[in-house]
Amino acid sequence: MNPVMAWHEEHAYFARLLQVLQEEVDTLYTGQTPNYELLLDIVSYLREYSDQVHHPREDEAFKRLARRSPELRPILVRLHQEHRVIAQSGDRLRELVEEAVSDAVLPRADIEAAASTYIVYYRNHIATEEKEVLPVAARSLTEDDWLAAKEAAPAKADPLVGGDAGDRFRHLRRRIAGETPPHHRAAPATSA
Numbered sequence: 001m002n003p004v005m006a007w008h009e010e011h012a013y014f015a016r017l018l019q020v021l022q023e024e025v026d027t028l029y030t031g032q033t034p035n036y037e038l039l040l041d042i043v044s045y046l047r048e049y050s051d052q053v054h055h056p057r058e059d060e061a062f063k064r065l066a067r068r069s070p071e072l073r074p075i076l077v078r079l080h081q082e083h084r085v086i087a088q089s090g091d092r093l094r095e096l097v098e099e100a101v102s103d104a105v106l107p108r109a110d111i112e113a114a115a116s117t118y119i120v121y122y123r124n125h126i127a128t129e130e131k132e133v134l135p136v137a138a139r140s141l142t143e144d145d146w147l148a149a150k151e152a153a154p155a156k157a158d159p160l161v162g163g164d165a166g167d168r169f170r171h172l173r174r175r176i177a178g179e180t181p182p183h184h185r186a187a188p189a190t191s192a
């Protein structure tokens with residue numbers, strides 16, 4: 001698979017995870033309780049894989065792209081900064097969900113706000129990369145650049161796919177594999 005296609009596929013996968021996250025957050029609007037273990041799996045996965053592998057590789061690609069396509073610099077600087085914001089807000093969201101998993105009494109509005117903000121911000125980040133960066137990267141990055149980007153982060157196995165994941169992410173794997181029956185949830189109470 002060519003590197004741009006692989007990059008795009010990762011975005012499609014993250015978008016799918018954000019969609020599942022959104023579906024769980026939607027249960028809050030209808031007064032139901034989200035599957036907090038599933039929420040925790042998704043946020044942990046994004047913290048471990050996206051923040052530690054996908055984003056460092058992008059940062060290296062951005063650095064090289066800024067040299068080859070200077071007109072993209074302002075966007076690349078902003079996207080690089082957004083990686084830090086995503087990591088920080090993901091960390092905060094994970095703390096909140098961990099508290100919810102451990103049955104701490106926690107205002108639902110806190111999780112709702114943190115998760116909703118995270119989802120919107122993350123989706124917007126991915127959309128900007130897809131629209132503004134990937135097409136230019138496909139034209140201007142060299143094989144050396146792609147190799148340097150790949151080597152910018154450890155080649156650790158994707159924790160979701162690797163056979164050594166053990167019991168970790170089992171809620172997420174079950175959901176993604178479609179092994180759980182689909183929920184039939186009511187639409188949000190308000191359509192504001």
Ligand SMILES: [Fe+2]
Pocket residue numbers: 055058079083125129
């Ligand atoms: Fe990114």
Ligand SMILES: [Fe+2]
Pocket residue numbers: 011054058126129
């Ligand atoms: Fe990305």
